[in-house]
Amino acid sequence: MGFLSGPVTLECFRVDGEQPRQFGPEHVKTLKKFAIGQLETSSTDQADVGFLAGRHLLDLDFDLEKNVIGEALHCAVRIDTNQIPAAVRKAWLQMELAAATADSPTGRPTKVQRQEAREAVEARCEEEAQSGRFRKMQQWPVLWDARESILYFGGCSAAAGEQCCDLCTQAFDIKLEPLTAGRRAQE
Amino acid sequence: MTPSPLRPGDARADIAWWNNEAGNFDFLGNEFLLWLWWRWETQSDTIALPDESEVTGMFARTLTLQCPRDESGKETITAKSPVRLPEAAQAIRTGKLPRKAGLILVRHGEQYELTLQAETFTISGAKIRTEDAEAAADGQGILERRIDSVRGLHETVALLFHAFCERRIGKNWPGELEHVRRWLKTDATKTKGRPS
Numbered sequence: 001m002g003f004l005s006g007p008v009t010l011e012c013f014r015v016d017g018e019q020p021r022q023f024g025p026e027h028v029k030t031l032k033k034f035a036i037g038q039l040e041t042s043s044t045d046q047a048d049v050g051f052l053a054g055r056h057l058l059d060l061d062f063d064l065e066k067n068v069i070g071e072a073l074h075c076a077v078r079i080d081t082n083q084i085p086a087a088v089r090k091a092w093l094q095m096e097l098a099a100a101t102a103d104s105p106t107g108r109p110t111k112v113q114r115q116e117a118r119e120a121v122e123a124r125c126e127e128e129a130q131s132g133r134f135r136k137m138q139q140w141p142v143l144w145d146a147r148e149s150i151l152y153f154g155g156c157s158a159a160a161g162e163q164c165c166d167l168c169t170q171a172f173d174i175k176l177e178p179l180t181a182g183r184r185a186q187e
Numbered sequence: 188m189t190p191s192p193l194r195p196g197d198a199r200a201d202i203a204w205w206n207n208e209a210g211n212f213d214f215l216g217n218e219f220l221l222w223l224w225w226r227w228e229t230q231s232d233t234i235a236l237p238d239e240s241e242v243t244g245m246f247a248r249t250l251t252l253q254c255p256r257d258e259s260g261k262e263t264i265t266a267k268s269p270v271r272l273p274e275a276a277q278a279i280r281t282g283k284l285p286r287k288a289g290l291i292l293v294r295h296g297e298q299y300e301l302t303l304q305a306e307t308f309t310i311s312g313a314k315i316r317t318e319d320a321e322a323a324a325d326g327q328g329i330l331e332r333r334i335d336s337v338r339g340l341h342e343t344v345a346l347l348f349h350a351f352c353e354r355r356i357g358k359n360w361p362g363e364l365e366h367v368r369r370w371l372k373t374d375a376t377k378t379k380g381r382p383s
Binding site for chain 1: 212213304305308311314338
């Protein structure tokens, strides 16, 4: 997957701070500690972000031999979101309004009925999000090269790259800076 | 350092996607791709790198150009060799700058086919071909070799950009820029190998 086979997509980050020369069991332990699902977010709107062992979307089988390749640490980052599609929200709102105005001679909802319908939809969204029915899981490969002090993020989504950086920064106590054209020129 | 004015008479260049912040030199990515185009078209397709190796390259598959003054929009050209098409030459002559380009680079016997986003330096869809890939060891050896190839890809692009930056900050840059301007003005539509 990602860096280990097939076409490669990558965004580079310079790793600053105290870095290992060689990855070891303590780094695999950190991957496990910050694995997806270990740190549930309090809000359903907020994405869950965590490490994967790298073979597939559900791979949590972290292992020194699998995740440490030479001078590099290979894993993946999974980002789970709970967004209810806009079309589904709209449908639920229409259904709520239809039920509220069923007995109305005009068929038009009042301001209060609209407000109540919106609140009912919000409550349903919260409930559905907690059930995990609309959970979307996405994964991106990550390769931390100790030899070059570079972390390769295997994607080109700026938002996902930022979430990956936040996770790595928190887990390994490092600083990451995107190696854009300007930053490279300064180096 | 500010963006190089590429049109005669311009004292400075405006780049719509650049935030003009001091310390942000991401516009150099756009200049880099244009410089590569000029260099490969007018001189040699092989460039000496700071580590004394050489890289041979060409533009391939895709080229996205955008007007830095936000006047004439953005276009993406998809072709085997997009820089050979008259619309690509016309675009740079009217002042558009490359924002994303497909490149084929060969260094140390490895061929990399990639798409480079100029400002972020994000590489996408990179295919790595190694001459003696079949001779690699099995198991962990294959993975280590693969990671070496990823390193090689990154290093090649980084060194090529370094070679450009050395020229860009060098005392000969005004002269080189003048050559690029002249090429844009007169020769960009009739360079080597383009079908008439």
